[in-house]
Amino acid sequence: MLRTPSTKCLLLLAMLSVLTACASVPPAARNPLADWQPSPNRNERGAQLIVLHQTEMESAAAALLTLQTRNSGGPVSSHYLIGDDGHLYQLVADSERAWHAGAARWGGISDLNSASIGIELDNDGAEPFSEAQIATLLVLLEDITHRFDIPRHLIIGHGDVAPPRKNDPSVRFPWQRLAEAGFGLWPRESLAPAPAGFDPWAALRLIGYDLRDRPAAVRAFHRHYRGNEDDQWQAGDEELLYDLQQQLIEAPPVP
Template identity: 75%
Template sequence: MPNRVHGLREPDRALGIVRICACIAALALGGCATAPPQVCSPLEWRPSPNHDQRSAQMIVLHQTEMESAEAALVTLQTRNPTGRVSAHYLIGDDGRLYQLVAESERAWHAGASRWGGVADLNSASIGIELDNDGVEPFSQAQIDTLLRLLDDITGRLDIPRHLVIGHGDIAPTRKRDPSALFPWKRLAEAGYGLWPRAVTAPVPSGFDPWAAMRLIGYDLRDPAAALRAFHRHYRGNEDEQWLPGDAEILYDLQQQLMEMPVMEMPATVP
């Protein structure tokens, strides 16, 4: 059963009223202990000791696969039997926002994972847990809060908006979250994540879909698991075989990445 939760960094008091209003909102809910939150949105600051220092370059989405947000909070704030885990944020099914680890700190949410050659995803990412049991649809209130949070984090930390990915994308042999029910297309319509355009160009002769998957970021050491993760994210299923339309999607995603400005990523591993 997955265990996670996420957090915010220490606010810079010199930043003024934007940071102050977030702290006031958290105080009204009984938060602001240890490290007041930075997001101008109602949330509860639930500090977790399960973290250390890191720098974020991307955002990883999870689902709790537990019965409630409160149950997830217990796991993410304690030394649970299967090992200590945490995340920066948790969003309840009702849209309530919690912060457990400061954004400047390294939460323990990604585990053994890899994306685009980056292996230490805990150091390279912000982790956001979604209160979801793995079989139910994600609520409107929850996604609305997520979009507001993504807007805030990507703006403040200068994280490329297309680098919003799922736990199952970075750990395809171990994880399947968020589920195939997660509305990646809706996120893309709001400007987050990578999604195929409505009209795709013809796939050229000799196009290599595996090379495109590697360019997007997938770890291909287990091809079947990687393809299953790709299908979960972009096709709403978990098929381990190539499907009609996959090449068109991958070619378009590849073209989108090729059209983007070159960006510096965290150090890669051999």
């Protein structure tokens, strides 16, 4: 039968809990100005979205070397790299901060490195993305979104979060293929006309785009959703944006 623990046992258990908590947190994470009195009521910070990149290098081996050392702009990394052959590499733990997004914004998030999982795709920027690579990506997206409870529409490109300076993945990336598997935001087949007074800029901001450089934001939107890089509004953009806006409004709240 179960017995109520004695006061002595409870004290020992409390001491063990504190010691365990101390051991599980590295000293570097503790503030030396404060008296360390750890609580077990915590967990690791999780990612809120996933950012896709392309390496724009000649091979996965070359990309691995850069991601493990530095490039011309300094050290850079990602959580994952997927080779053209579909081989999956992990370089940074999911719970840790990889240096992949740089100066970027999405919605109300300005520190994308802290809030996202970065996935590099072995692609030179001019070639199609291979079937093996996309198959691996879909498996990985299923895994990450499930483990971190990331909303499945929050799969975006580096060019989406940094429009003035990045354009990856390229217009060749199969966003619609991802959407058919349940990942990313994508317009529905039947688009309703936008209502009178519809503001495409407000819709673009609602989706998540940073509007400080408006031509760059439109260019990024077109790259993702229309397969071109025009920085001016095109016929059909309002209907498309209205549909994406409605999908976000109808979606369950982000946890």
